[in-house]
Amino acid sequence: MMHAVSGHHDHHDSHDHPPYVRDYFLGEAIKVERISPSMIRVVLKVEGGDRLASSGHPDEWVRLALQPDADTPVTLPVLMENGKWGRPDGSQDCPNRPYTIRRWDAGRCEMTIDLVVHEGGVAATWAIKAKVGDVVGICNPEGRFWMPKGSEWLLMLTDITGLPAVGRVLEELPAGLRTIVHVEVPSEADRQQIETAAEVSFHWHACHGPKPERTGYTELSRIAGEIRELPQGPGYIYIAGEAKAVSDCRKHFRDALGFDKNRIDAIGYWIEGQARV
Structure with missing residues (x-):
């Protein structure tokens, strides 16, 4: 799912989540299926996924990074000696869009993402053409859903x-x-x-x-x-x-x-x- 994530989040101060840790991964599509007229499900095998840090929120999302153009592969930023993330090799930034993690299988490092099919849109266009073997970039997830204690x-x-x-x-x-x-x-x-x-x-x-x-x-x-x-x-x-x-x-x-x-x-x-x- 797509997110321009925003909104009011002026509460839930009581739960102390560890600070967000930046990290990047490549994911290879191992399964692509149309699960309904408006939804495509992609299962990604995440390289190095054993270090992926789940947010603890069940609505968590990642940003999917896609090829800048048909001839340029997806590449990831790297952690440089100065402690910042960058692209010292001069590789191109990849267009990216946020999507909900529908399911995360930590044992297999497999991430299921359901993408809404709609007209236009960088990621929607990718989803419609997605096939097994496609590679995307992924970052550590973040999320928001947090039910207050005692909710009935x-x-x-x-x-x-x-x-x-x-x-x-x-x-x-x-x-x-x-x-x-x-x-x-x-x-x-x-x-x-x-x-x-x-x-x-x-x-x-x-x-x-x-x-x-x-x-x-x-x-x-x-x-x-x-x-x-x-x-x-x-x-x-x-x-x-x-x-x-x-x-x-x-x-x-x-x-x-x-x-x-x-x-x-x-x-x-x-x-x-x-x-x-």
């Missing part, structure tokens, strides 16, 4: 770009946790079966993408606005999708429903009208 329920609201995060979060949730999920997808055929031990009510909304009867690509804020009440007790709300829509959703839960803003993570993965960088 979870609400996840995303468009299709957040679906890989939804999938991984659901697979890792504790048994019986009350969870409500709303995902906006382009078509009913983009629904996914996700295994989970949590008590989940799943709502699919097939309205993502350009439509003749409206402007824009997303109705996430309308979907949020139709949620009129939240479960009792302390919970956590995770929102991911188009930046302005995500901000509107956050305001709805905070202002209209009076929910504690410190228990909301709202992440802009992309921006309407801009290249997804």
Whole structure:
């Protein structure tokens, strides 16, 4: 999934994560499959992946670095003697885009990444043409999802770009946790079966993408606005999708429903009208 990751993150000070450690890896595609009309799954074998430092967040993402052009291979920055990362050999910077890690198999050093297929876009174009043997660059991951201690329920609201995060979060949730999920997808055929031990009510909304009867690509804020009440007790709300829509959703839960803003993570993965960088 694609991220222009931003948003409010003025809380969760209580958990001390180790500082982010920069590191870079090459990943070779060992499997490529179309899992739904709008999603391509790529499994990457990560060279040196035994030193990859997981962020501890189930929505973690990496930046995928792609070839600068058809004739130039992907290369990685190196740690120089002065302690900075650079390209002393003069190799070209590679265009890169952030994507959620759908699954990380540390034993096999295999990383699964689900990419949304959409018109244009550096990474989307690569995904459509991706084949076994393709090589990409990867950095150490970072993430945001962090359910406050004592949370009795979870609400996840995303468009299709957040679906890989939804999938991984659901697979890792504790048994019986009350969870409500709303995902906006382009078509009913983009629904996914996700295994989970949590008590989940799943709502699919097939309205993502350009439509003749409206402007824009997303109705996430309308979907949020139709949620009129939240479960009792302390919970956590995770929102991911188009930046302005995500901000509107956050305001709805905070202002209209009076929910504690410190228990909301709202992440802009992309921006309407801009290249997804």
